[in-house]
Amino acid sequence: MPPSSSIEDFRKVLYESKSIVAVTGAGLSVASGIPTxxxxxxxxxxxxxxxxxxxxxxxxxxxxxxxxxxxxxxxxxxATPNPAHLALSLLCVPHFRATVAPSAQFTLATQNIDGLSIRALENTTQKYRNSFGNLTEGSEADLSPIYEVHxxxxxxxxxxxxxxxxxxxxxxxxxxxxxxxxxxxxxxxxxxxxxxxxxxxxxxxxxVWFEELPLYSREVWKAVDEADLCLLIGTSSAVQPAGAYAYEIADRGGKVAVFNKENCESDGEWHFSFLGLCEETLPHVLFGIGSSDV
Structure with missing residues (x-):
């Protein structure tokens, strides 16, 4: 059975999720001028x-x-963070995550080495600081972790x-x-x-080079072991460790949603697939907003 592209069905799964792990790859940063x-x-x-x-x-x-x-x-x-980075940074902030997944924890494991996911979260917290109780000075511990595994x-x-x-x-x-x-x-x-x-x-x-172990493996695997939803963004499940995380979550009955520019051979094994530029699909599918609104 091919994966669904229904945004409505995905949002139901997202809303009911308890623990979300997003895994990002090189495709996330293409719109920032960093080629794969x-x-x-x-x-x-x-x-x-x-x-x-x-x-x-x-x-x-x-x-x-x-x-x-x-x-x-x-x-x-x-480079500067693009709307896909910024949409993921919103998931890291409890106030915004609660609007789409009110009971969920969130972990971002990025294979990208450009540092843009961290910078996007810094931009978001700076933009909204003091607007909400969980973004006041000194409360960064409430933000979801971002693990730069490479x-x-x-x-x-x-x-x-x-x-x-x-x-x-x-x-x-x-x-x-x-x-x-x-x-x-x-x-x-x-x-x-x-x-x-x-x-x-x-x-x-x-x-992290070939022949070396990813960073933060223990922390990421702990999140994977608890996750019921995996987001694969700008990466193929043929690439490790992204594929291992997705298969582990799916094997336990969790859902996997892919956000990629084009189909990959393994996409047929997952539950949702949203084709297109992730700087356009992520803000829309996750939050129902345009790329200029994040």
């Missing part, structure tokens, strides 16, 4: 991921890897002392100033790459 890996502007059209996104690749050629992530950092710094490209991680730090400095070091993926300088000496201000160790991008 498979887009024509995506880096993987030119570079094999194995050459850039593994610990072994970094050890073998930290210069090339840093130049790649410098380009990604620049995109993230210039880390954040604007973070750095020291390979020596393990210190993690968020930095919006651009560039992180002078040697990266003229670098982009169309003008790679493979011979940047290691001593000219970013280094830790605490211990002097070589920094690496603070993202």
């Amino acid at each position: 890996w498979r887009d024509p502007e995506g880096v993987w059209k030119t570079y094999d991921p194995a050459t850039l996104a593994t610990p072994m690749a970094f050890n073998a050629n930290p210069s090339l890897v840093w130049q790649h992530y410098h380009a990604m950092r620049e995109r993230a710094l210039k 880390g954040r490209v604007l973070d750095t991680l020291c390979t020596s002392c393990g210190h993690r730090e968020n930095s919006t400095t651009s560039p992180l070091c002078p040697a990266l100033a003229m670098s982009d993926l169309g003008n790679v300088n493979p011979s940047i000496p290691v001593e000219n790459l970013p280094h830790c201000l605490r211990c002097g160790g070589l920094l690496r991008p603070g993202v």
Whole structure:
């Protein structure tokens, strides 16, 4: 049986849900100017991921890897949250979530490394601060958690002392100033790459690479174990761990709703599917509002 595209039926499920987990992927941020890996502007059209996104690749050629992530950092710094990010941020706020799912808890697990989901929630809380009792100063503990399971490209991680730090400095070091993926300088000496201000160790991008475990796995799986509704947004259930979360919730009798630009092979296994640009479908399907209203 094909998944339903009935907004009315979905909203009934949403309204009756007790615990919601949303899992987002690269498609969420396309409208913010950040292409997916498979887009024509995506880096993987030119570079094999194995050459850039593994610990072994970094050890073998930290210069090339840093130049790649410098380009990604620049995109993230210039990007702003789009209506899809902002719609999800409303679900994080008890006041707004109560209008569509009055008894539900909400957890957002994002595979995106651009930091835009966090920035969207910051924008929303700033916009509505002092408008409602649960958005007054010091009450951020009432907001739903956002777990960036693949880390954040604007973070750095020291390979020596393990210190993690968020930095919006651009560039992180002078040697990266003229670098982009169309003008790679493979011979940047290691001593000219970013280094830790605490211990002097070589920094690496603070993202989760292939062969590494996602962050916050225990917290996300706890939410998944309690969830009765999963929202897959801008990601395929063929991608892990998104697929594992969705299957676990569905196997226990929960519902799965997919928000994607186009059909994926596994969509037929789920209960709802809303095709289209998620910056348009999410605000409308979740809250009945237009993309300009979030």
